[in-house]
Amino acid sequence: MWLDERVLALFKKNLQPTLTYWSVFFSFGLCIAFLGPTLLDLRCQTQSSLQQITWVFFSQQFCLLLGSCFGGLFKRTVKQSLLVLFISALAISLVFSIIPFCHNVVLLAIVMAMAGLAMGCIDTISNMKLVEIYQKDSAIFLQALHFFVGFGALLSPLIADPFLSETNCIQSNGTANTSSSLEHIRNSLVAHHPRNLSHYELPMTGLVITRVSYAFWIMALINLPVPIAVFLLLYKEGMVPGCARKGSSLLRADELAMETHVAEKAEEHHSTQTAGPTASSHDELFSCLQSKNFQGASFSYFAIHVTGALVLFMSDGIVGEYAGFVYTYAVEKPLSIEHKKAGYLPSLFWASITLGRLLSVPLSYWMKATTMIFINLSGVLLTFLLLLLTSYSTVFLFVGTALLGLFLSSIFPSMLAYTEDVLNYKGCATTVLVTGAGIGEMVLQMMVGTIIQQEGSHSFLVCGTIFGCLAFAFYVVLLVFHRMHRKPSAEVSGEQAAMKEGSLSYQR
CATH class of the missing domain: 1.20.1250.20 (MFS general substrate transporter like domains)
Known part of the structure; x- marks a missing residue:
């Protein structure tokens, strides 16, 4: 097994x-x-x-x-x-x-x-x-x-x-x-x-x-x-x-009740010291943006959320714009593919994404999330470059569509697992990343549609290449912020003390 x-x-x-x-x-x-x-x-x-x-x-x-x-x-x-x-x-x-x-x-x-x-x-x-x-x-x-x-x-x-x-x-x-x-x-x-x-x-x-x-x-x-x-x-x-x-x-209440109790006690103790009695009502909504998360490594904490969302803004935006406009690109010059034949391209793209996600299930066990994201983003960028170089080839458009679906398939779940791990599973990253991905899918699709309308279908692959470059660049920046994001020893010792105090109160 x-x-x-x-x-x-x-x-x-x-x-x-x-x-x-x-x-x-x-x-x-x-x-x-x-x-x-x-x-x-x-x-x-x-x-x-x-x-x-x-x-x-x-x-x-x-x-x-x-x-x-x-x-x-x-x-x-x-x-x-x-x-x-x-x-x-x-x-x-x-x-x-x-x-x-x-x-x-x-x-x-x-x-x-x-x-x-x-x-x-x-x-x-x-x-x-x-x-x-x-x-x-x-x-x-x-x-x-x-x-x-x-x-x-x-x-x-x-x-x-x-x-x-x-x-x-x-x-x-x-x-x-x-x-x-x-x-x-x-x-x-x-x-x-x-x-x-x-x-x-x-x-x-x-x-x-x-x-x-x-x-x-x-x-x-x-x-x-x-x-x-x-x-x-x-x-x-x-x-x-x-x-x-x-x-x-x-x-698993028997296993996590103490941890939950300790965390809530620590948050309440900190919020009463920093924000006064009125802060507790806001903690439920903005728990991931507590002031204690901005001590020492505050900028990197914020930056990881933003850059992670930007990577998914670009990658999910590529999914939306490619699925939406690959048919339009195929039926117009220089390829001028027959309508019925070009209609298979969006289906091939989604089938490749589904297959890629199935293959990523065992791969994610043996491979780190950072490695998978790097391979995927590199593959997306290289595929777009090859599509640009072979823009007159009908065969490679189908091959490139399949490859692009495979490389794009596992970026979102890998990025989510990686970012939540870096941020110690506070839960806020999931909401930020999901929202960033959704905005990208909607905004970039509308943007590419407007550009194709004004400049012609050849701009379709150019836009995809630019988005792929930006996604890769944002990922490099995310890795830099990850290296900056280290918990100060004082904060760690403070958390350990809070857990010890909470454990004693829980036993009482």
């Missing part, structure tokens, strides 16, 4: 919560990838224009960011975090069920905003709880967690595909759209960039013929076991009213 006995025993001890967090991330993947393929059918269902329907993208992405920040508020207690996870997983199933009844684009945008909030909470809380459970061994379990989001993102378009309209789903005498032009539009739709499709005259009124509702109901059924799994974990932990069970605790 490639796992040692200690890690395997830890996994067995936390089997149910680990599997539950993995399953919740599968819900996240299902929800994040269905919108693109189904957007034309949803346009018909809501009888809206291309410009109007792409606002649904924005509502989901923006609320996903809000949900990521909101999820960070529930890191203190197991009860809060599990309850939010249950509501979020249930909300995703409800969203899948409700979408077929949304015949107005504003209502659809509101429903997708609810889905975005749920997805953001899932993203932050699942990552945070796995890091909290496994700490220094969390890298391998985070890689598995992100494999499940990739698996869900790969599955939902496959479920939707048989139910997508092959001809225009609003029957009108004024237009005659072919299936090939619809396929081109479907592959070209990216959030807030429908302007390059304005010459297509799609009807907004007429007889609506679409079967996409069946795809959403199937996904709702597939996702239904996930909130059930979270509910079972709530029941096991004795958090269901009227169904309390003694002797069970997700955070």
Whole structure:
């Protein structure tokens, strides 16, 4: 067995919560990838224009960011975090069920905003709880967690595909759209960039013929076991009213009660000395930004959060812009690939990301997170440089797309495990990194779309190369700040004294 006995025993001890967090991330993947393929059918269902329907993208992405920040508020207690996870997983199933009844684009945008909030909470809380459970061994379990989001993102378009309209789903005498032009539009739709499709005259009124509702109901059924799994974990932990069970605790209360008590006592003692009696209410929200964390190595502590988020801002931004615009780049000059053939590129990219995350599960056990991140970022940069050098090669575009997906696949979980380890698992890094990654995916995609619109499709690879260089540079800066981030001996001795004092008070 490639796992040692200690890690395997830890996994067995936390089997149910680990599997539950993995399953919740599968819900996240299902929800994040269905919108693109189904957007034309949803346009018909809501009888809206291309410009109007792409606002649904924005509502989901923006609320996903809000949900990521909101999820960070529930890191203190197991009860809060599990309850939010249950509501979020249930909300995703409800969203899948409700979408077929949304015949107005504003209502659809509101429903997708609810889905975005749920997805953001899932993203932050699942990552945070796995890091909290496994700490220094969390890298391998985070890689598995992100494999499940990739698996869900790969599955939902496959479920939707048989139910997508092959001809225009609003029957009108004024237009005659072919299936090939619809396929081109479907592959070209990216959030807030429908302007390059304005010459297509799609009807907004007429007889609506679409079967996409069946795809959403199937996904709702597939996702239904996930909130059930979270509910079972709530029941096991004795958090269901009227169904309390003694002797069970997700955070192993018998082992961690003293540590939790000591930490809370130390924080309360320090906050009363530095901030007065009114500070305690703010400590719950900003516990990772306590003044004690800025003694001695304050600048490096702050800088590690910022540079780690910037690395993921760039790397996740590359994922968003490449998946969104590789098709547009392929069908235009100089490659001019056939529409149907170019349509395989985004699928190949996501399949490579999913495969890369699966391969990273055993690799993260044998390889340090810093080494994996260095290899991945170097691979991303080299792949973009090779794509630039072979920009007239159709074959290498497919090869480069697969390589890029493999190298990008494990950057996020490796960076999360590494940063939390450097910062001693205070929990704040997860929220900052998840939010930074989400902002990057949205902002860079919009930026690249605007640049392609103004400068042409050749700028697509140039933008990716620049983002790859910046991600690598920020990672080097992060390593420098890591070397600067050392706890002063006075602080360490102070913490040891606080733990000793807290241990005595706990025994009393």
